[in-house]
Amino acid sequence: MYRMLLATVLMCCAALLPGCNLLAWLDLPGPPFDATGAYAGTWSATVPGFAEPISCSLDVELEQDTDATIPEDFHVWGTARLNFTCNDVLGYVDDYGLPAVVTLAVDGFMTPGGQLLLGSLEPVSEGAVGIGIDGAGADSDGDGIMDLLDGNFVLSIDFPSYATLSLPGTFSTDRAN
Numbered sequence: 803m804y805r806m807l808l809a810t811v812l813m814c815c816a817a818l819l820p821g822c823n824l825l826a827w828l829d830l831p832g833p834p835f836d837a838t839g840a841y842a843g844t845w846s847a848t849v850p851g852f853a854e855p856i857s858c859s860l861d862v863e864l865e866q867d868t869d870a871t872i873p874e875d876f877h878v879w880g881t882a883r884l885n886f887t888c889n890d891v892l893g894y895v896d897d898y899g900l901p902a903v904v905t906l907a908v909d910g911f912m913t914p915g916g917q918l919l920l921g922s923l924e925p926v927s928e929g930a931v932g933i934g935i936d937g938a939g940a941d942s943d944g945d946g947i948m949d950l951l952d953g954n955f956v957l958s959i960d961f962p963s964y965a966t967l968s969l970p971g972t973f974s975t976d977r978a979n
């Protein structure tokens with residue numbers, strides 16, 4: 803009975819008072835590093851129906867407030883820009899009606915282990931483009947700032963005038979600033 807009462811009081815406290823942050827009260831460790839910054843690298847994916855993978859450049863800009871109160875300090879957001887302007891990609895740009903560059907706002911979080919889970923889904927003028935990113939961040943020099951991010955992504959493009967394209971692939975980036 804006492805535990806139920808305590809739990810109820812704590813839940814009410816968390817729900818009603820903005821200053822009452824139970825997670826902060828627990829004094830849990832913060833994010834392993836700060837992802838804020840610009841990252842540049844390449845993406846690679848296999849287009850359905852084609853054996854050869856295609857690859858081109860990728861830019862990611864991220865923000866994270868590691869001084870914020872938990873869980874907001876694990877919140878990561880920014881933009882991911884996939885270029886389709888490389889020679890081996892241009893054919894698919896025509897075939898699939900892909901834009902030359904896909905720039906997407908992404909939002910998500912960092913796990914305590916440094917994994918970044920980011921996603922977006924936003925309408926564009928002709929349809930919808932979405933991306934899901936599952937990346938592993940690393941702080942290679944131990945200064946608390948993330949230095950590289952690589953992992954997997956799925957880009958979904960749904961234009962009414964073209965077939966829906968789901969492009970799963972991998973990416974690798976390093977800090978650019």
Ligand SMILES: [Ca+2]
Pocket residue numbers: 941942943944945946947948949
């Ligand atoms: Ca670092």
